Amino acid sequence: MAAPDIEKPRYKYIGADRKRVEDPRLLVGRGGFIADLKMQGLLHAAILRSPAPHARIVSIDTSEALQIPGVVAVLTGEDVKAHMNPCMNFGPPTIAQYPIAVDKVRYVGEAVAAVVAESRYTAEDGVEALVAEFEDLPVVTDPRKALEPESALLHDDHGSNLGYERTFEFGDISRALSDADLVVEDTLHWGRSAGMPMETSGATARPGLNGVLEIHCNSLNFSYLQFLVANALKIPSNKLTMQPVPAGGSFGSKFTAHKVPTLAGFLALRTGRPVSYVEDRLDHLMNSDHHGSDRYYEAKMGVTADGMITGLDIDVVDDYGAYLQFGVGTHGNAFSQAVGPYTFRDLKYRLRAALTNKCQQGAYRGFGSEVHNWVLERMVDKAAAELGLEPEEIRRRNFIQQDQFPYKIPGGNIYDSGNYPAVLDKALGMIDLEYWRTEQQRLREQEGRYIGIGLATTQERSVFSSTEFWFWFDEPAFPITSSPESATITIDPTGQFQLQLHCQSMWGNSPETVSTTVVAEEFGVEPESVNVSYADTAHALPGTGPGGSRYTVMVAGAVRGAGRKLKKKLIDIAAHTLEVAAEDLELVDARVQVKGAPEKSLGLPELAASAYFFALNLPPSMESGLEESYTYDHPYTTLPSPDRTDLGVFYPIVGHACHIAVLEVDPDTGQTAFHDYVAVHDAGTVVNPKSLDGHVTGGAAQGLGSTLYEELAYDADGQFTSSTFMDYLVPTANEVPPFRIGHVETPSPYTEYGIKGGGEGGRLVTPSVVSAAIDDALREYGMRVRELPVKPADIVEAVQGAMARS
Amino acid sequence: MTTSEHSTDLDTRYGSDTRTVTLRVNGRGVTREVATRTTLADFLRDDLDLVSVHLGCEHGVCGCCTVLLDGGSVRSCLMLAVQAGGQEVETVESLSPDQDRLHPIQQAFAEEQGLQCGFCTPAMALRAREILADGKEWTDEEVRQEISGILCRCTGYQNIINAVQNAGRKLRGGPGAARDETKGS
Numbered sequence: 008m009a010a011p012d013i014e015k016p017r018y019k020y021i022g023a024d025r026k027r028v029e030d031p032r033l034l035v036g037r038g039g040f041i042a043d044l045k046m047q048g049l050l051h052a053a054i055l056r057s058p059a060p061h062a063r064i065v066s067i068d069t070s071e072a073l074q075i076p077g078v079v080a081v082l083t084g085e086d087v088k089a090h091m092n093p094c095m096n097f098g099p100p101t102i103a104q105y106p107i108a109v110d111k112v113r114y115v116g117e118a119v120a121a122v123v124a125e126s127r128y129t130a131e132d133g134v135e136a137l138v139a140e141f142e143d144l145p146v147v148t149d150p151r152k153a154l155e156p157e158s159a160l161l162h163d164d165h166g167s168n169l170g171y172e173r174t175f176e177f178g179d180i181s182r183a184l185s186d187a188d189l190v191v192e193d194t195l196h197w198g199r200s201a202g203m204p205m206e207t208s209g210a211t212a213r214p215g216l217n218g219v220l221e222i223h224c225n226s227l228n229f230s231y232l233q234f235l236v237a238n239a240l241k242i243p244s245n246k247l248t249m250q251p252v253p254a255g256g257s258f259g260s261k262f263t264a265h266k267v268p269t270l271a272g273f274l275a276l277r278t279g280r281p282v283s284y285v286e287d288r289l290d291h292l293m294n295s296d297h298h299g300s301d302r303y304y305e306a307k308m309g310v311t312a313d314g315m316i317t318g319l320d321i322d323v324v325d326d327y328g329a330y331l332q333f334g335v336g337t338h339g340n341a342f343s344q345a346v347g348p349y350t351f352r353d354l355k356y357r358l359r360a361a362l363t364n365k366c367q368q369g370a371y372r373g374f375g376s377e378v379h380n381w382v383l384e385r386m387v388d389k390a391a392a393e394l395g396l397e398p399e400e401i402r403r404r405n406f407i408q409q410d411q412f413p414y415k416i417p418g419g420n421i422y423d424s425g426n427y428p429a430v431l432d433k434a435l436g437m438i439d440l441e442y443w444r445t446e447q448q449r450l451r452e453q454e455g456r457y458i459g460i461g462l463a464t465t466q467e468r469s470v471f472s473s474t475e476f477w478f479w480f481d482e483p484a485f486p487i488t489s490s491p492e493s494a495t496i497t498i499d500p501t502g503q504f505q506l507q508l509h510c511q512s513m514w515g516n517s518p519e520t521v522s523t524t525v526v527a528e529e530f531g532v533e534p535e536s537v538n539v540s541y542a543d544t545a546h547a548l549p550g551t552g553p554g555g556s557r558y559t560v561m562v563a564g565a566v567r568g569a570g571r572k573l574k575k576k577l578i579d580i581a582a583h584t585l586e587v588a589a590e591d592l593e594l595v596d597a598r599v600q601v602k603g604a605p606e607k608s609l610g611l612p613e614l615a616a617s618a619y620f621f622a623l624n625l626p627p628s629m630e631s632g633l634e635e636s637y638t639y640d641h642p643y644t645t646l647p648s649p650d651r652t653d654l655g656v657f658y659p660i661v662g663h664a665c666h667i668a669v670l671e672v673d674p675d676t677g678q679t680a681f682h683d684y685v686a687v688h689d690a691g692t693v694v695n696p697k698s699l700d701g702h703v704t705g706g707a708a709q710g711l712g713s714t715l716y717e718e719l720a721y722d723a724d725g726q727f728t729s730s731t732f733m734d735y736l737v738p739t740a741n742e743v744p745p746f747r748i749g750h751v752e753t754p755s756p757y758t759e760y761g762i763k764g765g766g767e768g769g770r771l772v773t774p775s776v777v778s779a780a781i782d783d784a785l786r787e788y789g790m791r792v793r794e795l796p797v798k799p800a801d802i803v804e805a806v807q808g809a810m811a812r813s
Numbered sequence: 814m815t816t817s818e819h820s821t822d823l824d825t826r827y828g829s830d831t832r833t834v835t836l837r838v839n840g841r842g843v844t845r846e847v848a849t850r851t852t853l854a855d856f857l858r859d860d861l862d863l864v865s866v867h868l869g870c871e872h873g874v875c876g877c878c879t880v881l882l883d884g885g886s887v888r889s890c891l892m893l894a895v896q897a898g899g900q901e902v903e904t905v906e907s908l909s910p911d912q913d914r915l916h917p918i919q920q921a922f923a924e925e926q927g928l929q930c931g932f933c934t935p936a937m938a939l940r941a942r943e944i945l946a947d948g949k950e951w952t953d954e955e956v957r958q959e960i961s962g963i964l965c966r967c968t969g970y971q972n973i974i975n976a977v978q979n980a981g982r983k984l985r986g987g988p989g990a991a992r993d994e995t996k997g998s
Contacts, residue, residue: 027926030922031915033931034912035906035919036866036906036910036934077827128848132827204930204932206930288869514930515929517929701926705929705966705968731870732964739961741961745953
């Protein structure tokens, strides 16, 4: 069954495989990363990190460190207490955090003291020379035990280790489960991994002219939230300028990463000199702002005898670590696509956010949706297996159909558009499942080998609205509803284009390629000829930055909006000059020409010269110059209802994907190897196919890491056991298979050009498909992946356990 | 705040032991006085301003600091600068330092989008130069193995493998091929 071709407008630049405009500078090693920034008199900081998971700080002897030549200062929690407000905080105010621990430490790796010195080497000498005494406190590591009344408390002011709790019910889950012919239940654990970019977080802060503190940092959205850093530093927001610096990868880990820039700013203010603090890998592994989700689920799903899902009941305890911070958004995010691509209407979701002696959680590609999708797809697979349905069949029966869009899901979010059967059919058309199912049987019988086939889908929600950060709370302190993005296009006096983006948006995605492609589409100039810059916070228009697969959609809207204004001005100048009515003119290939008489035209350099230098040639009352800005607000968002029976529309630009994997598992060693892997994505109108394929591949590789290899592990005593890249296993080229990628394009009705976000989809589905393939390969051993990562030893243990029982 | 008061007696424990090191870097002779504890990576970055040498882990796993030492790849975070004395070091600037005149390997990475954030890219490009140096044709699986000592968090590696293969075709000749003139081979 072939999908119908969807009509969409033809573009000249959008949709073409073009080289990225970011790449030439990166290829000669001049990415302008934070560690590359040098300045006169620059000092360097190194951090003493807590060896204890939970302890009172008794004393810190700095005398020997301060004797070391080149050590300038040592700062501790006492300095922080005297001169700072708590850091920005998106959770309850009773869970306060400082960039250096005050009074007690709450996890292994929390900052205890900062040494500032003339070089990083000397700063690290200083850290070695510090003598800190701790009085150990009872350690809280199990998030479920953390919620028991006798547990030690992390935050006395908060009064319990329950960060927050809420139960949402949409529809009638009791009826849905009692009406079902079959209810499948399971206990699942998604373990902790993280974005883990190759470049760590870093910042260089300089007390500058007029008492302005400059902080250069590779965090991603301080156009939006700079004032919160200023508040922590106790300075007026107009006395802090945050300078955007390109990031060497983020995947969530630099999304409003606040600890590093706040600390650098504090050290610069206290020493009166520029200070650089760049995390080393140990710092980043144990103290990042953004460890990923760490969730324990009890899940129930009801299905009818013919495979229709009736409802989903989720009870989840999330091990948030010692502070809440940005992690408060990750369950709201799951509600953007809580029912996946399926039609069931009854959903219950109980969350308890537990505080433990571990590093805090934050954002990782998927922002919690990837975890929920794994749970949803695990339950669908379990139901299918018990009903004897193939994985593609149970999904097809439950899909939301094309004529149901825009589709309002339980909870209130909207899916804008989609064609889920077309994506499934495309994926099935790219791989011969009948062949593999026959081969699976043959290899098992003739060669004693174990092949598994996994198939899973995901929704790819994109373009967040900020309501997801607060609808958990009845009386949120700051119920924000804005998440805009801005662009400024300038045509200079010679006709050359400058494009300014109003946030730090470069972390390996392609903000410059996307935005210059839109300029090219609108003006007919080549993308490579447009120069792109990023505004600092003193100059930036509203900008939220990349995250939640929003940037391509949002910057396209902003650039097109600015382009429309600038085109109108060009046409008005040309109309006045040519003495033609404006409505008879059009802009084609960088010239304004008379419709139907293109020989009568003016080029951009001529129009620019008029705009800048010949005011008397301009229409009366027109301002000189050629610069226009546009702020594009979220294209479709609504308020949650006060009683939260409807969470509103907050993530309505929704793509879809289907992956199919053929995986061989060795039951004796637990080793896995892919025979084939097909990934089909629908991200609406594709701007640059090769770039999107790159994101799908990179995201899928990260999903594979979270599934099989990566774990930020703490032992039962709260010691951190993943403090190097020899313990935290980022997949190498040997672990990542070639992915065969296909696209379906269902344009969004709500965005410019019909673009949907596609930055996270790869990671949203790989864990589900690989888990399913492992189960399928070892079905005769009753294999059921219930915990990630599932490491070789886990597979061997499951197989041997099954053999011992038989 | 606690502020330091410097002792007048210099303590030799803290990096005051120095040596003179002479080596060649990207074809030029360099002589510098360096602290003996300075890593080759920090020497290249801080003393010679070759900031294309990126530090990802500083414990020898990620490979982002890879440079060529007498033509073979090494992790410059695991070597001291003084250990490179008398040898030839190449960083990605030895391919081309000019973004308007990229080397065929760099061109191939751009054509195949074999990079996203660019942090592992200099290391990957140098590793590509090393494995393509003798003109051998590699299978995709062999390239996968050969680059597996350098971590890339963005691409999932496939476009890097495509870039190495594309670069190999360019360097070996054939339609649209270019020679690796900087290598003189």
